[in-house]
Amino acid sequence: MANALPYKPKPGEIPTQPGVYRFRDADGRVLYVGKAKNLRARLSNYFAPLHTLHERTRRMVLTAASVEWTVVASDVESLQLEYMWIQEFSPPFNVRYKDDKSYPYMAITLADEAPRVIVTRNRRIPGARYFGPYPKIWAVHDTIDLMIKVFPIRTCSDASYKKAMATGRPCFPGQIGRCGGPCSMKVTIEEHRAIVDDFVAFMAGGDARFTRELTARMREASAAMDYEAAARYRDRLQAIDAVLSRSSLVLADDTDADLFGIAEDELSAAVQHFVVRGGRVRGVRATTIDKELDISGADLVDQVLQRTYGAANPSEIPRQVLVPTLPDDAAELEQWLQERRGKRVSLQVAQRGRKADLLRTATIKAQQALILHKTRRTSDYT
Numbered sequence: 001m002a003n004a005l006p007y008k009p010k011p012g013e014i015p016t017q018p019g020v021y022r023f024r025d026a027d028g029r030v031l032y033v034g035k036a037k038n039l040r041a042r043l044s045n046y047f048a049p050l051h052t053l054h055e056r057t058r059r060m061v062l063t064a065a066s067v068e069w070t071v072v073a074s075d076v077e078s079l080q081l082e083y084m085w086i087q088e089f090s091p092p093f094n095v096r097y098k099d100d101k102s103y104p105y106m107a108i109t110l111a112d113e114a115p116r117v118i119v120t121r122n123r124r125i126p127g128a129r130y131f132g133p134y135p136k137i138w139a140v141h142d143t144i145d146l147m148i149k150v151f152p153i154r155t156c157s158d159a160s161y162k163k164a165m166a167t168g169r170p171c172f173p174g175q176i177g178r179c180g181g182p183c184s185m186k187v188t189i190e191e192h193r194a195i196v197d198d199f200v201a202f203m204a205g206g207d208a209r210f211t212r213e214l215t216a217r218m219r220e221a222s223a224a225m226d227y228e229a230a231a232r233y234r235d236r237l238q239a240i241d242a243v244l245s246r247s248s249l250v251l252a253d254d255t256d257a258d259l260f261g262i263a264e265d266e267l268s269a270a271v272q273h274f275v276v277r278g279g280r281v282r283g284v285r286a287t288t289i290d291k292e293l294d295i296s297g298a299d300l301v302d303q304v305l306q307r308t309y310g311a312a313n314p315s316e317i318p319r320q321v322l323v324p325t326l327p328d329d330a331a332e333l334e335q336w337l338q339e340r341r342g343k344r345v346s347l348q349v350a351q352r353g354r355k356a357d358l359l360r361t362a363t364i365k366a367q368q369a370l371i372l373h374k375t376r377r378t379s380d381y382t
Contacts, residue, residue, distance in 0.1 A: 020036075020082045031060060035078040076339075104139075110128060114183065114193075132283040147202075165182065255276060258321050
């Protein structure tokens with residue numbers, strides 16, 4: 001085996017600025033994309049004596065026929081360009097993600113004239129606000145059933161909505177109390193939009209405000225001896241309690257955070273992503289990863305965060321992101337997240353307290369998922 005690669009750049013040819021690099025094979029296919037604060041220092045690792053390289057790294061550089069790089073003005077720009085190229089080229093030697101399943105979400109179609117709440121696995125509905133993911137589809141339906149008792153918004157199909165608005169006759173779900181949209185003929189489009197806003201605010205973690213308001217209204221109605229109205233507020237409070245009982249308060253009620261528990265071995269990694277809004281776990285997403293190159297835990301965290309938030313809506317990025325270890329470019333990642341969210345984002349390792357406990361729980365679940373993945377992986381070869 002030759003110890004020098006024929007495409008190895010000449011001494012001094014590689015710049016020392018930050019940038020993004022690509023290895024290509026003889027057909028021009030991009031094999032691997034990476035970023036570096038110092039391109040020369042990073043790329044020199046790939047051109048070390050072949051016997052010193054990790055097996056999978058050695059396989060990549062031997063498969064490659066060329067390397068090229070792009071110098072950028074800042075580390076944040078290199079992060080953005082790396083993400084863009086990984087999405088564009090799907091390089092086979094970058095980490096490959098395998099979601100455990102296509103999870104169901106609750107979506108509110110905010111771009112519609114009269115937004116409706118639906119259950120969907122489609123994450124590409126224009127203008128939609130998503131909540132979840134949920135472990136089972138029935139869990140989404142049960143939550144919606146309870147939510148529309150408190151915030152009666154539209155649930156009917158687009159066809160039913162258009163027909164009702166054209167004829168002036170309530171849609172069928174509206175006739176049986178299952179749809180609270182303008183098509184039920186009980187609210188105007190403007191009034192319905194205000195209810196939709198409350199629905200979204202509650203699901204985003206604003207439950208304490210609505211509990212206080214409904215309790216105050218119930219007491220006022222009772223004091224005024226309007227017992228029918230008081231009973232309606234009581235029923236709505238009971239529905240709120242039922243929704244909240246499905247996700248216990250795990251952190252302070254003003255906490256919006258994403259926690260990432262990660263377990264890995266030489267070949268694979270498992271990720272458990274806990275979505276905490278208003279101090280409650282509102283969704284859990286599990287992902288397994290095949291590692292084609294030997295990468296550190298910090299680099300793996302970097303890749304997981306890029307994939308999670310690279311195409312996310314600003315509303316899906318929380319104030320706080322908790323990870324097991326900070327990447328080398330943690331400051332640049334934090335800045336990148338803040339630019340995407342439009343507000344401050346902190347990237348931290350939870351050291352103690354309830355956040356650390358919850359992160360340990362996520363890590364234990366990731367370890368269990370990795371064991372299951374390894375068992376399945378082994379069975380593929382037996």
